[in-house]
Amino acid sequence: MRFSWAALAVPASAMLTATAFGLVYGASLTPVGWRNTFVMGFVGMVLGGGLIGLAFVLYDFRTENAEESVHVQEIAVAICVAVTMFVGWIVLKDHALHERGRPVRAVVTALQAGAGPFDAGTEAVLADASHHPLGAIGAGNLAVGDHITVTIDPRGRYGVSAGPPPADPEWLWTLSALIALVQALLTASIGFSAARAREHWPPRAR
Incomplete structure (x- = not known):
């Protein structure tokens, strides 16, 4: 059961990473990019919805005495998503300026x-x-x-x-992949902790 929840967390993390990068890519196709209040508000709402969705998927049924480390991991996942979007924006910009700048x-x-x-x-x-x-x-x-x-x-x-056109940002793609890996490991750990905590719940009365 524990490993099933951990395995479920990995594709959930991948979907969240894909959503974050997709939002960045979509914003990069507009002339205003991040400098438009509407674009920023829409990205914030969609990203917030994605994080809420992930929270429901990985809902760990913890009691009020939940482990503090799990709370820290959840915050770290949110930080990974934000960093993914920031790095993704730099990657897309540098790649575009490298090719056609x-x-x-x-x-x-x-x-x-x-x-x-x-x-x-x-x-x-x-x-x-x-x-x-x-x-x-x-x-x-x-x-x-x-x-x-x-x-x-x-x-x-x-x-x-x-400055002149930048070089192809290959190292930034590698950094993006590493961030996605760290995020997947964190969400897998959250899923594992969720299943472990649920095992100690008393059976429900029928």
């Missing part, structure tokens, strides 16, 4: 405060040699009039990125 010499035309709800600090507004706006990046030590090389996505799905 175009290097452009840009000039800093202005400095401004971050415009998005999740942006902090100062941004450098960029334009190309023909004075066409390219977008903005983190200002760092840049000043108005500075010239830098940036990479743009001709399809406009990703914003401008500092």
